Amino acid sequence: MRNTLLSKFLIVSALLMSFTSFAKDAKEAGEAPEKDKKTEIKEYIEHHLKDSHSFSLFSYTKDNGEHVYVDIPLPVIIWDEGLKVFSSSKFHHGETVAEVDGSYYKLYHNKIYETNADGEIRYGDDHKVMNDKPLDLSITKNVVMIFITGLLILWMFSSLARSYAKNNNMPKGIWRFMEPIVLYIRDEIARPNIGEKRYRKYMPFLLTIFFFIWFLNIFGLTPLGVNVTGNIAITFALALMTFLITSFTGTKTYWKHLFDPLGDTMPWIAKIPLYIILVPIELLGTIVKPFSLLIRLYANMTAGHIVLMSLIGLMFIFKSWIGSPLSFALAFAISLIEVLVALLQAYIFTMLSALYFGFASEEHHEEHEGEIAHL
Amino acid sequence: MEKLLSDFSLGLFVWMTVLFLILLGLLRKFAWGPILNAVNDREEGIRSALAAAEDAKREMQNVTADSERLLKEARAERESMLKEAREIKEKIVSDARDLAKVEGDKMIKQAQLTIESEKKAAVADIKNQVAELSVAIAEKVLKEKLSENKKQLELVDSLLGDIKMNA
Structure with a gap:
């Protein structure tokens, strides 16, 4: 009952909207001004998505x-x-x-x-x-935002560290909220993916990228409109660091697995034709993994910004009493989703980095065999 | 792809890398290190406190068991002491009884002996008195008879002879 009412309302409002826009078209006599508005909004969105040499208010x-x-x-x-x-x-x-x-x-x-x-x-x-x-x-604007976010994170977590020292290792006030997040990254991301013995080494990086990406994503949702994590240079730098850490902390087992994926399961003569294909695939895999990280973060954040700004832009295209509230409501709903996406993308980036570190720092050969059997 | 490449800004990449590495270094030294250490210390503390509590509980149980054992021992000891006391009492009583009996018997015997000897003495006394009386009577009789008749004297003699034989 409620659903049908809602759908009726939507249909009616859509009809109304088309009528009103027609009416306006007729009034302005021609499509040219409308098109200009659309191009302007499009340019505005494109401009917003890009880095800028000035901090526009x-x-x-x-x-x-x-x-x-x-x-x-x-x-x-x-x-x-x-x-x-x-x-x-x-x-x-x-x-x-x-x-x-x-x-x-x-x-x-x-x-x-x-x-x-x-x-x-x-x-x-x-x-x-x-x-x-x-x-x-x-x-640029992005550099400024990186700087501000960096200072914010540094201030927040060094205060947390100091509050530990002051309160006998117990968090106090706002830190009661921040500490579980740090512990979550340690206990749910680093420990299960990297392993109890080696996870400590990667903790600073994982914590830093998590909070860095999360905070920058959230800043992207503010009216300041900074799109740092939706910039390819930023995500490239982050993914490159994950790749470098993965490669440099890779154990003998990891590299052996890359260049000799089949191990002792067959004689070396049989491996040669297979390895002509397998080894390049394995090597490509090491690059594809961080590449997927950089594209995922970039695409998600850019898409979110485009959708949000387009919805807001609709307001200027449908200059009617029904279009504005509708686009406002939609933009509001999408904003809420974007808040979730901001956290989710930070989580995914951190989680997958931890997973790659886990692969690279594995030492027991049995685990690999188990993995192949699992596949 | 071409758009991605044209969007890529080397300057931003350089700044990002440099700033991020500095941030990572600073955070590692001033934030993550102390935080993770503090959390670890705390967890270690909780773990050791739990272990200590467990130990204390076990200790407590041991102490309880010990005290229970001691109590049981004490109870058993008391029991045995009471039993012993009872036995001693009984022994003393029975001993006393035996002793009393022996003593009593002895006294009774003595009394009997005394009575016997008294009786003997009395009988002897009576005999003596009777003899004296008899003698006196006989004397009187004799005095009477002798003066009168010689034959009666002979009769007394025979009678006295009978009495002596009876005694």
Whole structure:
């Protein structure tokens, strides 16, 4: 009964929405303004997903069509025949050319290109920018957020550590909430996946990535709109660290398993044709595992941001009394899911890293045999 | 894929790696190390406290068992002591009884002997008195008869001879 009522309501509201949008189309006489709005929202979302050279707070359009950006400019550091440091306010959001020590730079789609004095962007065959790109080591919005998150985590957990020292190894206040999370990572992620003997070595890394990813994911949901964990460079760096730790802490058994997966189960002459295929697959597997980590985190966080912002953007497309509450309700629901996803992705990243560390640090051969039998 | 590659920013990657490694190092030294050690210490403490409690419980049980055993022993000892006392009492009583009996018997015997000897003495006394009386009577009779008749004297003599034979 309730369901049918709800579906009726949805159908009616959908119809109403289409009518109202038709009406508006008719009023504005033509599709052009509508399309502009859509492209604008699309560009806005794309812009938001990317890193930025300034910490934007908000922007608005004046009556005369002029865009006004309110933001905190961040320092630009580039290496182009020498270190050059200047404020990103010089770019005026890509609208003007910044002149530094006789060279001209222009911000184009959030990237710094070297241009001539007029700020000309040359395109190649397939719309690729042909201008030179200096090595950009700027302190961007994401770098700032990493810094802030890092300080926050450092402050939080060093306070926790101090509170232990003060209260006779018992947590107090807010730390009663944080401690179970730390213990959860130790007891439910590290211990079962890595093993009782070796898990301690990996604990600092696992705890750090868990809280780092979780906090950055949560920051991504704030109105500040920072999308750090949805940036490929960030997830790549995290996954690379997991890969390096896996490789460097890999035991003899792990490497032997990579290059000799079948072990003593058959004579060496029979292994040769198999190994031509098997060994590259095994080696590829070691790279695919962390690669899946980096893509999973990147895709999940980016998708979440796109969905959320699109739903909010709907409000500006359906300028009607029914569209806004609906898109608001949907955006709210998705936000709640995103809060869960933020935690879940941090958990999955940590969990899988622990699993890979566990594989790499295994020492008993029997466990491997059991694993093959299990497969 | 191409979009991913074009989105990749080397600068951000460098910053991320450097900042993350610094963060990892600092956290390891100032946060995770102390936290994990504290938690470990605490767990170790709890474990040892539990073990100590278990030990104490076992000790307690031992003590209880000991005291119970002691109590039982004491009870048994008391029992045996009481029994012994009873036996001693009985022995003393029976001894006393025996002794009393022996003594009594002895006294009775003595009394009997005394009575016997008294009786003998009395009989002898009576005999003596009777003899004296008889003698006196006989004297008187004799005095009478002798003066009168010689034949009567002879008769007294014969009578006295009878009495002596009876005695």
